[in-house]
Amino acid sequence: MSCACCSQGGFMRWSSYFIPTLREDPADAEVASHRLLVRAGYIRQLTAGVYSLLPLAQRVRLKIMQIIREEMNRIGGQEYFLPAIHPAELWKESGRWEVMGDNMFRLRDRKGADMGLGMTHEEVFTSIARNAINSYRQLPQIWYQMQTKFRDEARPKSGLLRVREFTMKDAYSFDVDRAGLDKSFKDQYSAYCAIFDRCGLKYTPVQASSGAMGGSESTEFMVRTDAGEDHIAVCEKCGYAANVEKATSRLPDPGDEDGPAAPETFPTPGVRTIEDLINFPGGAPADRQIKTLVYILDDKVALVLMRGDHELNETKLIDSTGSLNVRPAHADEIREALGASAGSLGAVGVSSSAGGKVSLIIADDTLKGRRNMTTGANRDDHHLRGVSIERDIRVDKWASLRTVKSGEGCPSCDGALDVFKAVEVGHIFKLGTKYSDSMGARVLTAEGAEVPIVMGSYGIGVERLMAAVVEFSNDEAGIIWPVSVAPFHVIITVTNVKDEALSTAGEKLYEELTAAGVEALLDDRDERAGVKFNDADLIGVPFRITVGKKLKEGKVELLNRATRKSEDVEIAKVLDSLRVILVRQ
RNA sequence: CGGGGCGUGGCUCAGCCCGGUAGAGCGCUCGGUUCGGGACCGAGAGGUCGUUGGUUCAAAUCCAAUCGCCCCGACCA
Structure with a gap:
């Protein structure tokens, strides 16, 4: 119901109120x-x-x-x-x-x-x-x-x-x-x-x-x-x-087996993507690859290591490094830092210590302890297999960097995540x-x-x-406001304003409801009933009182916008019915 | 900032390729018939075709620049 502090009085007759509804959807709204x-x-x-x-x-x-x-x-x-x-x-x-x-x-x-x-x-x-x-x-x-x-x-x-x-x-x-x-x-x-x-x-x-x-x-x-x-x-x-x-999420143990004592280089002509390497003879499935991304963090070159099938979340990278500006490196910056092009990059043998072009090697937590992995060799068209992260790569920092996916394990119970x-x-x-x-x-x-x-x-x-x-709350016909924030509690639709009896009854109802503190909008426009019903649905007022053919029996229709259910109510009892409904909302 | 699309009466759009008197539907005004889920008939009003420049006898239409808006990406309490 209305409250003194925000009472929005005035004659709320649609004929003089400004509600420019459109018959068609606006072209630029998605x-x-x-x-x-x-x-x-x-x-x-x-x-x-x-x-x-x-x-x-x-x-x-x-x-x-x-x-x-x-x-x-x-x-x-x-x-x-x-x-x-x-x-x-x-x-x-x-x-x-x-x-x-x-x-x-x-x-x-x-x-x-x-x-x-x-x-x-x-x-x-x-x-x-x-x-x-x-x-x-x-x-x-x-x-x-x-x-x-x-x-x-x-x-x-x-x-x-x-x-x-x-x-x-x-x-x-x-x-x-x-x-x-x-x-x-x-x-x-x-x-x-x-x-x-x-x-x-x-x-x-x-x-x-x-x-x-x-x-x-x-x-x-x-x-x-x-x-x-x-x-x-x-x-x-x-x-x-x-x-x-x-x-974060909980992933199954990858169950790595021991690999060779040291990484082995092998030629991979034409291999540029994770997908390519999966299909390449002697390659590796995505979850056994280490993806090496080159990023510029506040003007410094960083290598970001992810599992092949995982996706980096840049916000996590920003948060975990305290950087302000983060962007992927350009092709020339990558070549200058690692001497190879994207598709053949890796972190084996790279160090962030003095003299190097790379100033940080940061790896996603899910790579911890992984062994016998495959990654780029920093030589075009060559990769390394048998890479064990902690043995072969000088990781400066571990962090949660990956984007979790629907269906993965919840990090705090044995349930599954929905994204x-x-x-x-x-x-x-x-x-x-x-x-x-x-x-x-x-x-x-x-x-x-x-x-x-x-x-x-x-x-x-x-x-x-x-x-x-x-x-959250709409249907094909329009908006469906909850009573608490609706522009009006109820709209009184007079089906034909040229019918004196209907008009008068509508006005009377409007006065009565308004006096009782119900926020009512009276649709007194000289429009066909169909137009008014559609507009009422569109603007989403939660309840509609139709003053129309039932008036002969001393009744009006009370329609719930959300449920589409309507009941015939004696005109003298409308206020009581509304009071009950509005309080319940 | 990168990619794509679009600017034509109030709204939704056609016309543009192939230059030649600016269109439709809805909305609006007036008259009439209708009147419970976006009626019908008749008569009207309303547009510097985003802007500027160029090409041409002639530009909504071709060319260039510019502005604006939408979408995807980048980015973002």
Whole structure:
């Protein structure tokens, strides 16, 4: 039902309300949420990755924001409203002015000072905290806001799912110590669950990489959909769940046998790929090959060793090496480093110690202890067999680098992993003292020691959440909103407005429901019933009251948009029926 | 940033190869008939064919540049 704080009154008659539905699908929309939000008159694109929210969408957005606000306040959050435009100095202090690169929108004021549009607000909140918080007695604090965030994404896509300008609820916790942070983090975790539950979503919290923002215990809240860009691995049996940028899996023992005492070179003319070597006489199956990838990590050459049938996850490579810029080496860089071309590369005999061109040899954990393997010989058209990793290769670092696949063993029980696509609607993680250290936000403890404030960061993308609900809940006819975030609870469809009796009955019902706090939209347009039914389905209002032919018996139809089930209700009892239904939702 | 595609009334698209008076459906306006799952008939309004330059007697159409948008990849709280 409606609440005083977000009441959105006014005469909600479709004939004068702006809901520009489209009869056909927009040409440039691929994913369901994009297609439906445009077609149902919720959003319009202004430019790539930038959308206008029309009245219906703004109603949904405000409802989502109100749910978030209530749950943040419940755990002691205090709402702020911070600037979107930030001085470069602040971001230089934290080091992110450089780190963010092209993803940050930048501008210059009339005096020539560099400014940036906020991507998140760690810096601004920390700058407030460092000036005003000096004592452990002032902690903990939970501060949050909902503000427009700007990110100059290289490739905006999928409607509201990946944009360059969007509303984010971002919250930050400030504690004296790790124990305090642990508590703040747990509170946020449960608040996030409450928020997504209330939005009617099925979601999965997963372990994740923290990315450029830095931090630990990164947890993403994911909603399963093929429109999502992330892949997550989930074990139904024990509940293990992780982004593939983080996930590990349990693989069967390869059962290697002893090979020769030293690697043997053999000619492999024309062999360039793992596949080629499988089929080559005297070659090896993919899981007995060592794949050697050459990467440039912050301008240094690194060899990345993977099992032949495994795929590298670049985020894992970044996380495990602490690199900022990572890319595959170009053909000429490869030849210069190893003296051979891709297809014949290997790490045997290569050393990262002084003088060499290679500065790091990093290998995936699954190669540990492997013996009698086959790999490139660093001589075109030649390979080595009988390679035992620990004996023959000087690995500098072992790490989990591979991308797990569906069906592989769960790392924490004897179940199996399911890997699927999902969209990230929320992200919480422990920042620790990253920003308080770099920006000098310190407090005195009870013992009189000066310590950096321990921080946490907690974000939710509001419009993305809206789109995720649509992805999660729609059918061929349109959107199906849960009551909690629906733009209206009920739509009253008058089948023929030229019929005085129907019109009057519709108006009366509308007045009655509205007075009772039910958010109703009266479809009083002079359109044929079919058009109105289709539009009602499209915009996704959860219940429809049809004022039509049953009126003669003093009844109207009450239809559930999601189940398509309808019942005839005496017009005098509509409000009661709705009350029961809406409360139950 | 690499690859591909597309810019023609409000929307979805045809016309472009092969240069010669700008089209359809939907939507919109007016009149009439209809009226419970995107009606029908009649009459209308509405377009610098993304932009700039070039070729030509003549350019939506050919050439060049440029801008924008979409998709795939790279990248990404």
